[in-house]
Amino acid sequence: MTPSTPNQPARHLPGEMIAGRYRVVALLGRGGMGEVYRADDLKLGEPVALKFLPERFETDSALRDRLLGEARLARQVAHPNVCRVYDVGEVDGRLFLSMEYVDGEDLATLLRRIGRLPNEKALQLARQMCAGLQVAHELGIVHRDLKPSNIMIDGRGRARITDFGLAAIAESLGGAEMAAGTPAYMAPEQMEGREVTVRSDVYALGLVLYELFTGAPAFEGRTAAELLDAKRSRTPSSPSQLAPGTDPLVERVLLRCLSPDPAARPASAADVARALPGGDPLAAAIAAGETPSPEMIAEAAEEDPTGVRKAWTYLAVFAACMITLIALAPRYSLIRRVPIEKPPAVLVDRAREISTQLGWTAPPRDEWSVLMSDSRQAPWLGRKFGKDSVTAHLQRSRGGSLRLVYRRSPWIMRPLNGEAFAPGVEDPPLVQPGMLRIDVDGSGRLMTLLAVPSPHDSTAPPAVEPNPAQLFALAGLDTAAFTPVAPEWTPPSFADRRLAWAGRVPGDTAIALRVEAAWHRGHPVLFRLIHPWIAMPASAPSRAAGQRAIAPWILWIVVLGLLFLAARQARLNLASGRADARGALRFSVATGALLFARLMLSLHWNADPNFLGPRLLTAVARASLMSLIMGSLYLTLEPILRGTRPVVLVSWMRLLDGRFRDARVGRDLLAGFAWAAALHLFGVVAVLASIRFTHQPIDPVVVDNSGAQTDALMGTAWSIVVLLGAPITALQMSLSMAAVLGLCTRVFRGNTALSMAGAIAFGMLMMGGNANGIGGLILQVVSVTVLAMLMVRMGLVAMLACCSVLFALPTIPLVFPGESWYWNTTAVMLGCLAALAAWGLHAARSHRALVRAVEGGTYAPRATHAGTHAPFAATRRTPPPASRQPISELPTRISPPPAHGDASEAETRLSPPPPDPPRD
Structure with missing residues (x-):
């Protein structure tokens, strides 16, 4: 377009009305595609540009049709950096375009x-x-x-x-x-x-x-x-x-x-x-x-030039918090307050020795053992003697807060629970002849004996009275310190003689102790130490229990309904092209692989193909179902977050794209680790402070998962099983909270405070029932708030890392090197976290290489593949x-x-x- 000159008089003069709507102001210029005038649109009251097309459009119908088609296309382009086309008009046989007027050059x-x-x-x-x-x-x-x-x-x-x-x-x-x-x-x-x-x-x-x-x-x-x-x-x-x-x-x-x-x-x-x-x-x-x-999100954010310094800071915070937690562990950790003196392998060997001494000499076909913790003892001691004396009583009472359960059987032990991958304490039940269960404490003293005698025995009953001294000696008790009383506990199998005694716990006479024993034809079939915190089992469920059983049905109906809706929405998202199918596939495969690995490591490997075969198929089925559910949820929820708060997904998209050495991914990972360690330390300090200064202390169980810790002590495989449970749970919680954040962002029109409040409330619902009093509730609110803050400020990867480590730390038995035999377990579990942290630091440091490449002129932007997703689509x-x-x-x-x-x-x-x- 060229400016008009006096040698080229304008066809339309200033002030002339065109099509009864436009008043010409001035000729702006001429070009190969006609003349352009500035005019005022009197109907809309705004300036426009009128472009009159050459005369050949008047006679050439093909050109006219082409013009109308291109005008329809141009009207679709609505953008602040494009001059808009409004309409097509005609005056005196000449076509013109009404366009947005741009005042400039x-x-x-x-x-x-x-x-x-x-x-x-x-x-x-x-x-x-x-x-x-x-x-x-x-x-x-x-x-x-x-x-x-x-x-x-x-x-x-x-x-x-x-x-x-x-x-x-x-x-x-x-x-x-x-x-x-x-x-x-x-x-x-x-x-x-x-x-x-x-x-x-x-x-x-x-x-x-x-x-x-x-x-x-x-x-x-x-x-x-x-x-x-x-x-x-x-x-x-x-x-x-x-x-x-x-x-x-x-x-x-x-x-x-x-x-x-x-x-x-x-x-x-x-x-x-x-x-x-x-x-x-x-x-x-x-x-x-x-x-x-997804490609646009992965490529959008710039690298933080201070990322390396921040990464080192996060790593230092994580290391400092972990050292402090290990130092504080003897004050709150159950396994540090009730130390296990011998490793599980030694305790299993002791249980075998006890079974031989008691006459169960036939070699078993199957064996299984597990360390167990009893969370009932510490609260009872606190109510009975006061919170300040709990640790002292735990160390003296020999109450079996930590014990090893050893089971043996002349038959392959197949759990009745089809989803169980190993026998349990009571699954399969002790009903087969020759089955035996022996519980020993951390020092190898007998605590429980349950045995199933042979159903057929042609020998005559023994003529002498059974001697309980052997059982008392194996339990480390003195029969002279106990008084015979009437038996109250029924043996799980038939017995022809029952005896019971009452006395006090050796070393802690303030606590009563009851001993129950039973024999069948001179062989002990029952021996049990019964402490005051062990309640008598109920004979039948109450009406209230039956009413409470309705709640799970309602919950499962709601869950299944939500899964159905999620699957339907996932299908719609795929059909409309809104879903990230590639990311959903990788996410679902990763979650399924995590679950499959966890199930395989927890499998009780024996020589029975009738047990291993179905369990392998079950593992594949459960992992596949997990992949299907998580994939459907991802296809449903991820577009919501991507359409409202895409910056949350920057490092997540890079991680799904396989950029394991990306600087932002490394920084976010370390940030999550640091915040998780700090949160856990805050929880430990809060627990210890509540024990010291309040009348209703927070139960240490909120920061000390002794049940998972005892599982981890069973060996390296079990320690990895325990660790794998944390990211599986964290993935579900993180993705759900992120989706709720996206929904709330849309509902509250981008209000960050209200959106975070909605995500926090949903996180509290997901963790509902885990709070322990007011103090525990406060800790839970603080934890969920930090998770939401991390998600908004740093992204999904930081929140996922924080959530995973926050779930993992209570399951790790914390001890300094050389303090206990289970230091190897601590080293394995903390070593896994340390390896991830080292990877995060290495990735974060890659920013320096990027800077050097840019300064040296050797940097090339990451290539993208043309096809399904255009990079800025x-x-x-x-x-x-x-x-x-x-x-x-x-x-x-x-x-x-x-x-x-x-x-x-x-x-x-x-x-x-x-x-x-x-x-x-």
Whole structure:
């Protein structure tokens, strides 16, 4: 478009009315596609630009149809960096387009006037051009004539792409149309008449940006043939040579755009914007009502230059908290207050020795053992003697808070519970002849004996009375200190003689102790130490218990209903293209693999194929079901979060993409570790303070999972089983809380405080029933609040890491090296966490390598695969109206635009850069 001159009188004069609606103000210019006038739309009361098309449109019906088709396409492009097309009209047989009026000058005029732009302003305009061009590309429109004269700079200093008159649907182009455009700004394939694609526009964009940053054209030639030869055979001068101080990333992306091979260019304008320094495409996409693609999220955020320092800080906090926790463990940990003197293997051997001494000499076909903790003793001691004396009584009472259960059988022990992968304390029940259970305490003293005698015995009953002294000696008790009483506990199997005694616990005479024993034909079938905190088993369930049993049914009905709705929504998300199918597949496979590994490690391996075969199939089925459920939930919930708070998913998307050495992933992992250790330490201090200063102390069970710790002491495999339980639970909780955060963000219109409150409330529901009094409830609220804060401030990976470690720490028996025989278990479990932390630090340090690569000019942006997900693609929820920002605008953080109409500031920001300082 060229300005009008006196030699070219305007066809329409100022003040003339057109179509009874538009009043002409002035002729703006003429070009190959007709005249453009500024006019006032009297109906809407705003200025517009009227573009009158050449006379050939009056007689050529094909051109008229083409115009109407392209006008329909252009109306779909609604973006702050695109000059909008409003309507098509006709007056006196001439067609005209009603377009948005841009008060400013075109980029070509600006560059002729000031040379090149300052780097910061050039970056701002470059991102805006990329954003506007990307909108058209996502609608299938190729501009085909992108050049400085078709880019307006409005009064606020913003770039506005104009003249989509040569645009067409990419797949409908052909023949002479392919060569339409301005040769100086055309891609080589367009000049040769070959196929014009999005990458052709990217080439033209590169030419415009090259001139924008350097003030000089990339290629020069007197004819189209010379230009074509230059574009195909020569490399343009380095932008840093023409404009010293040009950012290396800018130079690299410009040269990539100007590659003669279309395949070597960036795949889209969004790729160009992403490769430029700075920019925040995620916020722009959300503001425009769009759902960013996973690739866009993974590539959006910049690396934190202080990430390495932060990573070291997080690691130091994690290490300091762990050392403090180990030092405090003797004050709150059950296994540190009631030490297990002998390893499980020694206790199992002691149980075998006891069984032999008691006459059970037949070799078993199957054996199983487990360490158990009894959480009833410490609360009873606290109520009976006061909170300050609990530890002393635990160490003296020999109450069996920690014991080893040893079971043996002449038959393969197959649990009746089809989901159990190992026998339990009571599964299978002791009903088969020859089954035996022996419980010993941490020192190897007998606590419980349960045996099932043979159903057939032809020998005569013994003539002598059974001697309980042997059982008392094995239990470390003195028969003289006990008084015979009437038996109260029925043996689990038939017995022909029952005896009972009452006395006091050796070493702690303030606690009563009852002993029950039974014999069958002279062989002991029952021996049990019964302490006051052991309640008599109920004979039948009460009516209240029956009513409470209804609650699980209601819960499961609700859960199944939600799963059905999730599966349905997942299907809809897949059909609409909103779901991240690739990420869901990887996520579901990972969760299923974790569960399968945990089940396999917990399997009771024996020589019975009738047991192992079904359990292996069950493990596959359960892992597959877990994968299916978690995959459906991911397909349902992840688009919600991606469409409302995509920044939460940046490191998560990189992790799913296999970028295990990504700096942001490493930093977020270490942040989660540090916060988890700090939270656990806070909980321990709160527990100890409540014991010391309050009348209702917090039960240490909230920070000390002694049941899981005793499982971990059974060996390396079991310690890994215990650890794997933490991330499986954390994945479910983290994904659910993140989805609720996204829903609340949409409901509360982006209010962060209300959204976090909703996520915290949901997290409390997920952890419901685990609080222990007011103090425990406060600890739970603090923990969930920190998790929500981490998710909002740092992302899903940080929250997941924090949640996993927070669930894992109470299950780890904490002890310094050499303090106990189970230091190896502590080393294995803490070693796993330490290895992950070391990996996080190594990944976080990769930022330094990135900086060195950029400074050395060897950095290349990560390549993306063309196909299902375009890197800056966005999934449209609703067609945006004219007043809305539609697709992935890329706002800048550099040089914000002035207030509307502030021409002086706009002129200042467009001023040429200062001259280079003189050199010696």
